[in-house]
Amino acid sequence: MRVYLLSFCILAFGICLLSSCKQESPQLPYMGNVEFVDGDSVYHTVPDYEVIDQDSQAIRLSQIGNKIYIADFFFTSCPSICPKVTKQMLRIYDRYKEDDRIVLLSYTIDQRHDSVTVLNRYAKNLGVETIRWKFVTGEKDSIFQLADDYFVSAVEDPDAPGGFDHSGRIILLDKDRHVRGYCEGTDPESVTSFFNTIDQLLHEQYP
């Protein structure tokens, strides 16, 4: 009798353990306004503007395909926070460079100075594969509108170091260009926590 009871307890414990493993992790939130159209939730979406990458290729996120995106806004001659943020983007790149589900994007906010040639050289000096990390420019109005839609502040300011004032936020977009998370690119600990956010989105979007 005692053997049967012990076996039953072990079995019950095992079933509990297995069922707990099946519990799905909570979904990442959607950032920005939500509209309700015909009973469906329509989440804030980053526009699919055409931009030019460091190899002079015109690209749209919709054309890159089935990826999640990690983005920041910078300029190559930035004397303030950009190198720190780029260093943290490099940490993210190093962690996920073998993962073809992820593309990193760095949008320049200084279109006048950061030509395709300058961006190309910048990428080379960083030593990164541009299939995984793209440095992009575009129409000034489009890039600043994109910054707004990524919830990043970026403004031209003659009094700011380098002529631009901008935040060092790094943003996570899902496959449908919804903003799903962010971290402060000037804070290495914030970026370390962000790895969990990225992993969670990968798990959610590529079950």
Place this chain on the structure above:
Amino acid sequence: MSNTLKLIALLFVGGFVFACQPNPYKQGETLYQFHCENCHMADGSGLVDLIPPLSSSDFLTDTSGRLVCLIRKGLPFNEQTRQQMPPNGDLNEVELANLVNYLQTGYTQQAKVVRVEDVKRWLAGCQSIEN
């Protein structure tokens, strides 16, 4: 205990304490954090080939004042990195001396202390910095 033994003990303890001291140039450290850290990073590691690490910079071991001139005047365009280093015209001679001493103590084995008189002399002779 004889006086000689006391002296030896004092020197030993003093040497030990001195060796364990953190970088003594506190103003230099503060200036580094304010003027340099954004690009050169808190640990001086820089950013791959865009911003070289301080530990490998020959400017830090140079004794002819090129480092002082580099900090004060900046670098308009670095051929290797294709980057600029902004000037720091607002740093005075005392601040420059403290900053240079902080850098050389932290990133080189160089023991020679830079004095304000050295900085004044070097600033007077600053030429444009070449790579």
